[in-house]
Amino acid sequence: MAKEIPSVGDLRRKAEITDDEIEEATAAYLKDDGAEPFAFKSGHRIDVAKAIEMHPQAKKLLADKATTPGLRRTMVKTAVIMGFPVQG
Template identity: 80%
Template structure:
């Protein structure tokens, strides 16, 4: 059986990714949507833009200019938590 790829949320439960790192990845994307993939302390990286692209609700809300900043932050953070990092 193939090994399941852990999400950022799974890695957070294992203490391989901290809440502070998730917040930092979120803030980095909100500051610059073309930012490079975010590197977590334990060697995992996540392409936040790709995580958003893979999350239909986040993609739709972030494309809408009327979406308020607080909801934008929440949707980016959700996409990060549900996204799949790569081992770097």
């Protein structure tokens, strides 16, 4: 049986990733959507742009110029939490 890959949210529940780090990853993407993958202190990294691509609602709302800044932040943060980081 294949080992299940934990999401950022799973790692947060295990206290391997903090809420502050999730906020930092969100802010970094909002500042520069071409930024390098975000590195968590646990050693995990997440490509926020890829996480957004994998989240259809976030992708749709972030492509819409009329989406408010608050909703943009919420969608990026949601995509980060639901995203699957890599170790190392």
